[in-house]
Structures are given as structure tokens and as C-alpha cells.
Amino acid sequence: MTDLAATKKKGVTRRRFMGDVLKTAAGVGLFGLGLGLYSNRASSLPAHFIRPPGALPEDAFNGACIRCGLCVRDCPFDMLYLGEVGQSVPTGTPYFIAREKACEMCEDIPCVAACPTNALDHNLKDINEARMGLAVLVDQETCIAFQGLRCEVCYQICPIKDEAITLERQHNERSGKHALFIPVVHSEACTGCGKCEEACILEEAAIRVLPQRLAKGELGKHYRLGWKQKERAGRSLVTPDIEHQYNLPQGMRYEHGGEGLIQDGAGEIPFSDNPLDTLNREAPR
Amino acid sequence: MAIKSFPGKEAIQTQGWLKAHKWLLLRRASQIGILVLFLLGPLAGIWIVKGNLSGSMTLEVLPLTDPFLLLQSMLSGSVPILSGAIGALIVIAFYALMGGRLFCSWVCPVNLVTDLAAWLRRRFDLRGNTSLSRNLRYWILGLALLFPLLTGVIVWEYVNPVSMFHRGLIFGMGTAWVVVLAVFLFDLLIAKHGWCGRLCPMGAFYGLLGSGALLRVSAAQREKCDDCMDCFEICPEPQVIKPALKGADNCVGPVILDINCTNCGRCIDVCAKGVFRFDSRFHNREGLPESCSKTQTA
Secondary structure, eight states: OHHHHHHHHHSSOHHHHHHHHHHHHHHHHHHHHHHHHHHHHHTOOOTTOBOOTTBOOHHHHHHHOOOOOHHHHHOTTOOOEEOOBTSSSOTTOEEBOTTTSOOOOOTTOHHHHHOSSSSBOTTOOOGGGOOSOEEEEOOTTTOGGGGTOOOOHHHHHOTTBTTTEEEEEEEETTTSSEEEEEEEEOTTTOOOOOHHHHHOOSSSOSEEEEOHHHHOOOOOTTOOOHHHHHHHHTSOSSSOOOOOOOOOOTTEEEETTTTEEEETTBTBOSSOSSHHHHHTOOOOO | OOOOOOTTHHHHHHHOTTGGGHHHHHHHHHHHHHHHHHHIIIIISOOSEEEETTEEEETTTEEEEOHHHHHHHHHTTOOOOHHHHHHHHHHHHHHHHHOTTHHHHHTOTHHHHHHHHHHHHHHTTOOOOOOOOTTHHHHHHHHHHHHHHHHSSOGGGGTOHHHHHHHHHHHOOBTHHHHHHHHHHIIIIIOTTHIIIIIOHHHHHHHHHTTTOSEEEEOTTGGGOOOOOHHHHHOSSGGGHHHHHSOGGGTOOSBOOOTTOOOOOHHHHHOTTOOOEEEEGGGGGTTOOTTSOGGGOO
């Protein structure tokens, strides 16, 4: 009876109250668990969806971006989109697809200026410092430069031509007498704007912008390149170099810089024009 | 089957249809007007407002930021820039004065959906109801704020029907229709006032934001109340009315101070006796007898 009296007085018993709280907590907890598991999947960004310039690393970006779309609106080239529900982009976050429309690398970076949070990092002042991704020549088998054809479209369209993409000359083994002009991307200059991928003349681009994490290898931290260490220290840090001694015939030297074997007095004609002089020469003693 | 009596019928008869729908019409004008402002840019190229309810820029000078989202963003470890922070402060100041859940009834696009569900419930006398606590929204609010703190990701935005619907209308729906439809069906068939009144953490957040709001609905003429129950029938948060309407004997003032009153004004519309009106929270002691001590009035 005391229980009933308490019920009437307080409205609910402690037992009932605790039960209700636990029930709600369990329900909300289960909902939260499902939400958490879903969010793990919903946070993943496929490699060909590229974030606007200045975007924080993906995890931080998904925490900072409030999905307002102001970057999309202030892009003068209308190449940014917001992820729609059902797309494999975190819902409401901005992206572009390089093959469809690449970043034009505006000098004033209006998309970053529009961002009300720091999801697009406002410390980015120079668009050349942006790292939206990294262009990678993913398929040498179809890139026609590797077939010895002059294409160079990616090289020509690159906004940081000759720094982000250079052309390297190689010997064309097939013809034996021609050159290959191979486009090479340099990660220290490439912003990942995607103009190369957009412009690639193939049906499917052979050069593609990939997220840095996919595009870049990383040397072991312990690794030291001997020649760089030597350059920095000004001397060899391991066994000191001893000049190599060759047993060469008199009048001959060897040059390590690339000239190879050198014969002193080369260029002088060792024999007289008149064969009789050779026939009448004295025998060496 | 003739339509049974519906809330507001008497008000229409005594005051005329227009007056009995005044606040509803104004509210719809506000909701649709705000949507139109956002849509003028992408549809007609007239850029008055850019962005969406999560963050917007009006005429290139007025930034507005959803403080609930910005809070989540900050809990994840991000620092907003000045314009984002100012935008949030403007929004906070507005709703702190005008009533936090004014957002729900005058701005939020999901209100159109849940109001439709509530109207259909009344129209077809659908009574199916799952009892969900009206406090559940605070649990979900806690969950929504806990996620960015623990995982660094604004998880609620993956499922938030409010921002999904508004963003979808402006930037492209994708399959967000399904989520909006789910909210509609939930409200229609599963729980009365289920989404806005029990689950939505945005409403909970804005409600808390406006807990000291100046603009309130007041049952100023409560002595005229003839217990027709129309206001309780129409109100999306009927529990907020009783203390103010029936509190005269307990020295409770006539102003509805409950943070979950959405200031929608429908009670004003449907009351044939003209009991309700918009008022300031400071008029809560009016009409109270001298014998009521100060401590008992809010």
C-alpha cells in the first residue's frame, strides 16, 4: 500500500521511472548504434569524387562541413555539386568530377572564401598550393604518347605546365629512330585540378586525378638516399671515396665524369704519310 | 459520410473563414516565401539568397548559419570563420527573442509535410498512435551532439530529414523523397505529431534556444474559454496549452511559457471565443489576483 500511496503522491514510482529511463536509453542507444554503423559507410568518398580546393582531410572535412552549398554557389564555373541522398558521396557535401568538369583554379579561390566554416581551409591563399588530389598517368598501355604518337594534350592544358606536367623524351624502341614524348606528373607542383583528366583524348582517361592517399607512395622513415646525404654533408658519410687507380698504358687516362678512356696526344697522327718512313723506322730498344 | 465537426468550425462560422485562418495563411506565406527566396537563384537566376537553411548568404552581406549545425561542426573540432560565427549569432539572437520553435512552424519545410499528415489524420479520423515520449527528442539531440564529439563526423546530417528536404529542393533531391515520405507516413499512420513533436532534435535545440523568448502566445481571455477543445485538437504540442489556459485557479499566468510552443498561432485562429493572442512573456501576471505570490508565476 505504501507503494500505491507513493504513486499517487509523486505520479510515478522510482521503479517505474528507472524502467522508463532505461527503456528509452536502450532504444536510443540501439538507434545510435545503427546510426554510427551507417555513418561509417556514409562517410566514405569514392576516388573519383574530388573535394574543392582547400578541403580538409576527409575525416576532418566530414566534421567541419555544414553542407550549406555556398561553395557550390560561388564557383563561377558551376563545376561543384552537393552530394544528393542516395549518391555515394557523404550527403550534402561538395565535390566535383574531374572528367566532367575540372577546377579552373581561380586566383581568388571564391569557393574557399564562401565557406562559413574552415571545412575549406581559409589559410589557402595561393591556388597553386591547393592539393585536391594528384594526377596519375594510370594507363601506359592506352596513353597514345607511349605508342609514339604526339598527343601532349594533358601537358598543354595543364595550368602549371612544365612544372606539374613535363614531357620526358624517351627512345621509341618500336620504330628504332623516333622519340616518345612521355607526360610525367610532378607531385610537388600538381594541384589535382583535373584539367588533364578532363582533356584526355581517350574514351576513358589514361591520366586521372586520384586522392593523395591513393596516388602517393611513401618511403620508409628510416630510408636514406646515399647520394643525397653526401650532397647535404658535402662528403661521403660511409667509406671515404678513394680515387680508383687503373693500370693503363702510358699516355692513357680514365675520366669518371663520362668521357671514359682518354689517350693523351690523341688527334696527332702517329704515322707519317709516307709509308717508307714506317718501313725504315728504328726498332724499339 | 459527412465531415464531423473539425477544430475551427465554430470560429469560421463566427469570425469568417479568413480570420479563422489568418495565422495559418501568414505562416504558409512565410514558409513558402522563404523557399521561394532560396529557389529564385537556381531556378530564375535571381540571387537574393544563396545556400540553404544550414548556411546562407543574403544579398552578399547577411550571413546566416544554423547554430545547431555549427555547434555540431565545432564539437567535431572545427573552428568557424567570422562570417559563419556571426551568422549563427544572428540566428541565435532572433530565435532567442521570437521563440525558438518559431523556426519549426514558420520556416522549416518539413512542417508542410507533417501539417499535411496532421490534417489528413483529422480529416479521415485516423487514430492509430504509438505512444512515444515527447522527451525522446532531447535524447536524440544528445545523440546528435555526442556523435561529432566522439567520432569527429556530423553524423546526424546523414539522416536529418529537415536539412535533406530543404537542401534537396534547392540543390537536388536524390532519394531524399524517401526520407520525407517516411516522415509523412510516420506522422500519418504511426505516431500523431510524431516527427516534429517527439523526435526532431532540431526542434528540441531551437526550443531550448528560445526558452526565454519574448514573443509568446497568451490565453489572455481565458475566462471566456468554453472548453470546446478546438485548440487542443489543432495544436501540434497540446501539452503546452493547459497550464496557461486552465491555470487561473493555480495562480499560473495566461502566457504559454512552455519552450515547445511553436508560436504557430493556430490556437488563435480556431478559437471562436478569441481567447488567445500573441503577447509578450512579461504580460504573464495580468489578470492574476493580488493573492498570488510572485514565486508561483513564471
